[in-house]
Amino acid sequence: MESQAHEFLKDLLLAPSPSGYEQPAQAVVRNYVKDFADQVTTDVHGNVIVVKNPSAPVRVLLAGHCDQIGLVVTYIDDKGYLYSKPIGGWDPQQLIGQRMTVWTQSGPIPAVIARKPIHLLKEEERNKVVKLEEMWLDIGAQDKEEASGLVMIGDPVTLELGYQELRNGLANAPGMDNSTGVWVVIEALRRASQQPLNCAIYAVSTVQEEIGLRGAQTSTFGVDPHIGIAVDVTHATDCPTLDLRQQGDIKLGGGPVIERGPNVNPKLFTRLVETAKSKAIGHQLAAHNRGTGTDANAIQLVRAGVVTGLISIPNRYMHSAVETIALDDLDRSADLLAEFMVGLRGDEDFTP
Numbered sequence: 055m056e057s058q059a060h061e062f063l064k065d066l067l068l069a070p071s072p073s074g075y076e077q078p079a080q081a082v083v084r085n086y087v088k089d090f091a092d093q094v095t096t097d098v099h100g101n102v103i104v105v106k107n108p109s110a111p112v113r114v115l116l117a118g119h120c121d122q123i124g125l126v127v128t129y130i131d132d133k134g135y136l137y138s139k140p141i142g143g144w145d146p147q148q149l150i151g152q153r154m155t156v157w158t159q160s161g162p163i164p165a166v167i168a169r170k171p172i173h174l175l176k177e178e179e180r181n182k183v184v185k186l187e188e189m190w191l192d193i194g195a196q197d198k199e200e201a202s203g204l205v206m207i208g209d210p211v212t213l214e215l216g217y218q219e220l221r222n223g224l225a226n227a228p229g230m231d232n233s234t235g236v237w238v239v240i241e242a243l244r245r246a247s248q249q250p251l252n253c254a255i256y257a258v259s260t261v262q263e264e265i266g267l268r269g270a271q272t273s274t275f276g277v278d279p280h281i282g283i284a285v286d287v288t289h290a291t292d293c294p295t296l297d298l299r300q301q302g303d304i305k306l307g308g309g310p311v312i313e314r315g316p317n318v319n320p321k322l323f324t325r326l327v328e329t330a331k332s333k334a335i336g337h338q339l340a341a342h343n344r345g346t347g348t349d350a351n352a353i354q355l356v357r358a359g360v361v362t363g364l365i366s367i368p369n370r371y372m373h374s375a376v377e378t379i380a381l382d383d384l385d386r387s388a389d390l391l392a393e394f395m396v397g398l399r400g401d402e403d404f405t406p
């Protein structure tokens with residue numbers, strides 16, 4: 055991975071972006087693209103739309119959602135402990151004992167999230183799955199007055215953000231879902247724009263995917279693209295206890311996953327596979343049997359329908375503090391999308 059692009063990835067991962075609170079991540083996107091984009095706009099929903107070659111008649115929208123799962127503060131008790139609701143789909147077991155950050159209007163405040171220790175759990179409590187409402191955030195405040203002076207109801211909370219590299223080009227961080235997708239759509243635009251183009255590219259850092267694909271819906275309506283491709287993470291199945299018979303054979307380092315199924319236009323699927331083969335870009339296939347839980351689902355249903363594709367980045371340990379990806383998969387995903395767009399003539403008919 056080129057060093058500037060690598061810095062962009064790390065900056066995205068260190069920017070807090072729970073759904074509805076994505077502004078810090080969007081500022082990172084706007085800053086990175088300012089040297090190579092033809093236009094950059096932010097819509098009223100918060101989507102950042104980065105445009106290259108806008109005068110071309112065929113519009114391609116690439117969507118990577120910049121929001122991550124998080125918590126939102128709902129209540130501060132007399133002792134100064136904070137309680138929260140989840141933003142997005144948490145396994146609450148993943149939260150016990152984590153270092154957290156409360157993002158207040160006057161800056162980040164360190165916190166921990168916990169429950170009582172195992173020694174003090176009753177037998178039935180030990181055997182039960184913990185619920186978020188049974189956990190609390192502790193910022194070290196002495197009482198409600200001190201906590202309320204720092205934290206406002208509605209402040210967002212994330213896992214402590216960070217970035218760590220593992221062996222063999224792997225890296226982990228909270229929020230790989232979906233900083234990696236944002237990185238891929240922006241890098242695809244940057245790489246494609248170094249060659250002649252017959253299409254307009256709208257790379258969108260979408261908001262609020264984790265709570266219902268909301269930013270993809272508004273931004274796709276606004277851009278009105280002919281082709282829309284979402285980039286999101288998918289479950290890598292190369293770790294213990296997963297069922298390959300249902301989830302497919304998806305490996306970190308195996309390259310972008312080209313998705314096939316009803317959420318994807320069949321001719322676009324074929325074109326993406328042909329592009330990968332002709333450019334010798336290692337890739338993998340995955341199948342879905344309905345609308346997916348990604349921005350591709352919203353994109354496909356806008357106006358009278360959009361020619362839709364879905365590229366997935368393999369990710370181990372989704373929605374945890376240690377989401378793990380292969381850096382090489384990101385580069386190859388960006389290359390695949392760039393080559394696809396460079397190869398578009400503009401007169402293709404994707405009617406199935």
Ligand SMILES: [Zn+2]
Nearest residue numbers: 231232286287
């Ligand atoms: Zn995602």
